[in-house]
Structure formats: C-alpha cells, structure tokens
Amino acid sequence: MPFSARAFVLVFAAFCLAQAATAQTRSGTANAKSAATAQTDEPPAMSVTEWLQRMHTGARQRNYVGTFVVSAPGGDLSSARIWHVRDGEHQIERIEALTGPPRSTFRRNRNVMTFLPEAKVVKVEKRENLDLFPNLPDKPDSSIGDFYDVRAIGKDRVAGFDADVVQLVPHDGLRFGYRIWSERRSGLVVKLQTVDSDSRVVEQSAFSELQLDAPVKAQALAQMMSNTAGYRVEKLELERSNAQDEGWTLRTPVAGFKPRSFFRRPTTGDDGGKAKQQDAATVQWTFSDGLASVSLFIERYDPARSPRDGVLTIGATNAIRRRLPEPASDWWLTAVGEVPQQTLNAFAQSLARTR
Structure with missing residues (x-):
C-alpha cells in the first residue's frame, strides 16, 4: 500500500x-x-x-x-x-x-x-x-x-x-x-x-x-493475468546495473535513505534497435528509508525534448525536474518520491558524475 x-x-x-x-x-x-x-x-x-x-x-x-x-x-x-x-x-x-x-x-x-x-x-x-x-x-x-x-x-x-x-x-x-x-x-x-x-x-x-480472509482463488487471478488475447504486449526491458559502473555517485548520502536498486533502460536507436552506447540509456536509481522511497531518473539532456526545470506536487508525491550543473550539464534529472521537496533537492544537489 x-x-x-x-x-x-x-x-x-x-x-x-x-x-x-x-x-x-x-x-x-x-x-x-x-x-x-x-x-x-x-x-x-x-x-x-x-x-x-x-x-x-x-x-x-x-x-x-x-x-x-x-x-x-x-x-x-x-x-x-x-x-x-x-x-x-x-x-x-x-x-x-x-x-x-x-x-x-x-x-x-x-x-x-x-x-x-x-x-x-x-x-x-x-x-x-x-x-x-x-x-x-x-x-x-x-x-x-x-x-x-x-x-x-x-x-x-x-x-x-x-x-x-x-x-x-x-x-x-x-x-x-x-x-x-x-x-x-x-x-x-x-x-x-x-x-x-x-x-x-x-x-x-x-x-x-x-x-x-475472502475466498479469493489464486488460479482464477493467474488465468486472468495470462489472458492477453486481443492485446499488444509491450515488455519494459530493464537491465540491472549499479551506480559505479554507470558513472554516478552521491557526494553526501541523504540521511536514512539507502539504495534499493539501480536499473538502466536502453534507448531505441534510429534503426529501431537498441542503442549500443552505454551513455544513451536512461537509468533509475531508487532509495528508501523503509517507509518512503525516492527514484532518480537520469537521462541525456536534449534541448529539443527535455522540458523546462520545474516542480510538481500531487498529494504526498513531489517531483523536481532539472538540468544538472557543470560538469554534468549534459544530463537531465527527474527526482520523484513521497517525500518533502527539500529531500529531492538534497538528492539533486548531491548527485555527481564520476566520469
């Protein structure tokens, strides 16, 4: 929940x-x-x-x-x-x-x-x-x-x-x-x-x-889950990775929030295939303190596609979008979590490129 x-x-x-x-x-x-x-x-x-x-x-x-x-x-x-x-x-x-x-x-x-x-x-x-x-x-x-x-x-x-x-x-x-x-x-x-x-x-x-303790049948739910007739199936392909290999670090950890997972999503090239350059991927770095979680989505900055810097609040969920400062200004960050905006700012200010 x-x-x-x-x-x-x-x-x-x-x-x-x-x-x-x-x-x-x-x-x-x-x-x-x-x-x-x-x-x-x-x-x-x-x-x-x-x-x-x-x-x-x-x-x-x-x-x-x-x-x-x-x-x-x-x-x-x-x-x-x-x-x-x-x-x-x-x-x-x-x-x-x-x-x-x-x-x-x-x-x-x-x-x-x-x-x-x-x-x-x-x-x-x-x-x-x-x-x-x-x-x-x-x-x-x-x-x-x-x-x-x-x-x-x-x-x-x-x-x-x-x-x-x-x-x-x-x-x-x-x-x-x-x-x-x-x-x-x-x-x-x-x-x-x-x-x-x-x-x-x-x-x-x-x-x-x-x-x-309702009489819910696992088999019935499993059958509904597998019935994809008439639907186009789109698989979200994520590759497990880690921050060090992808060239990212937090200069200062945010108190209480521990890394939970790190995935990269290969970018589709002009030929419809996966881009081979590692830097072309969007990565997701997730942290949690056991109650709240924060996800950092990092991708290449594209002036034609990336939106302006901004903030968004919906209920308990906050999000910030910003271009990272030099020397990582080629990158765009979207930070999302059910935390105060100052927590997202702390992650953004600590995020650094290692290569």
Whole structure:
C-alpha cells in the first residue's frame, strides 16, 4: 500500500473528559474496573521496527478483497478495487481502477502486467520496488528507529474492523510523518494519513469496504493475468546495473535513505534497435528509508525534448525536474518520491558524475 486525525483527537479528548466526570460519581471499585478496561483499548507497546514488521506481514500474509480510496486536500480523489491472495510462497494481486481511464494491474510476486483496454495494450515489467506500505526490505532494518518515533494514539474502526492507531513522527524534515490505522488481528494497514511538518494531512488513503480472509482463488487471478488475447504486449526491458559502473555517485548520502536498486533502460536507436552506447540509456536509481522511497531518473539532456526545470506536487508525491550543473550539464534529472521537496533537492544537489 507503495485518514481527519484532528477530529479523532478532539472526539477522543471529549470522551475522556466525559468519562472522568462520570467516574467521580462511581465507587472506587467501578473506577478500577473502568481503568482496566481502558487499558485493553490501547495499542500494544512495540518499537517502530516491530510495528512496521507487523504491518509488513499483514499486507502479505492475508487474503482480502476491498475498495481502496486515496484523496488529497486539493480535491484529487482516486479509488480502486483490490483482490489479494497468498498462495504458498507466492502473492497474486489484482487492482482494478475505479476512477480515471480503465486500467487493470495484476501482480504475481515481482511480475507485473498492466492492461489498458482503451489502447488494447498490456505493459509487462518486473518491479523490485512494489510500492507497498511499509516499504520494508525482506529483512527488517532496525535503523529505521533512528529516523522515526512511534506514538500510540488509541483505537478506532475502519470499514467495520477494529484498528490500532499509531503515529510515526520523523526526527527531521527530510521525511513525512504518518498516522496509521492497523487492523487489530492481522496488522493490515486499513487507513493511512501522510502528514507534513505542520501536522497537515497531505494525503489520505483508506479501505471504504474490506473483506478479510475472502475466498479469493489464486488460479482464477493467474488465468486472468495470462489472458492477453486481443492485446499488444509491450515488455519494459530493464537491465540491472549499479551506480559505479554507470558513472554516478552521491557526494553526501541523504540521511536514512539507502539504495534499493539501480536499473538502466536502453534507448531505441534510429534503426529501431537498441542503442549500443552505454551513455544513451536512461537509468533509475531508487532509495528508501523503509517507509518512503525516492527514484532518480537520469537521462541525456536534449534541448529539443527535455522540458523546462520545474516542480510538481500531487498529494504526498513531489517531483523536481532539472538540468544538472557543470560538469554534468549534459544530463537531465527527474527526482520523484513521497517525500518533502527539500529531500529531492538534497538528492539533486548531491548527485555527481564520476566520469
């Protein structure tokens, strides 16, 4: 999964005040019983790493079907229907867009196929970064606790399910904070708010309807995924590489963000074949702190084709486009991520050509 918290906090505070006033008229025994009950409503005491690992497992281990809605303060709204099933060691997922142009995306482990009915095209690719929340590596990384604190908020209900509500508070301005609603039994993230340094919600996503342990058939999804009759299949060919071989480095690492993958996409030449020059390729260098990810797309600067320098913000996603300064002015950078723009600027200023 790659929430209004103020209203919730106000309601929760009012509830506590009302409970306190009522409790004054009760006996000591009743007060003790009420306190014991209240304690059971609190989220369990766990570290940042433990919370995230629980959510990470919940998103992958359970079968579910639901409608997922993403909204931003500017009025942008999108929704999708999701079918997810775990089949032994495999995960299969179908995501059907309910807003915008028709689109169906199927994923089996890292193999992704996107069906575009209007164009009769299927795009096939392999993804290292599956854009799930939390975006954890296969092995837990305890260093994430160096950049986020976890605070328990309380209990709530989302799509009919009891959820623990916690807040992840960043230690610096290089990353957003998060309010997370985690389904109590499974750990599945059922609602998520991304908040900026002023505690404003910049994006909210949540299940409006959810069926946990739904009878989703892996075979049925796999058959739908393989049915490309009537579609033109376009394979996105990415070659695994590394920054050193491609001639790139970060002079100063951006705190907390670790390299996750590096791919190059060969450019098609005038003859329709792949360009043989290594420098003709567009490369994608991806970083993550376990929650947020940043992708650096680097390509040759073309005055006739490259757009002007600029910035773009959609919900929690920011992007910057710019020509790199000398001595790398022959190159064009597009940096994209669900991070503040100052984080993208830090990557751009640190990026350097080594040859």
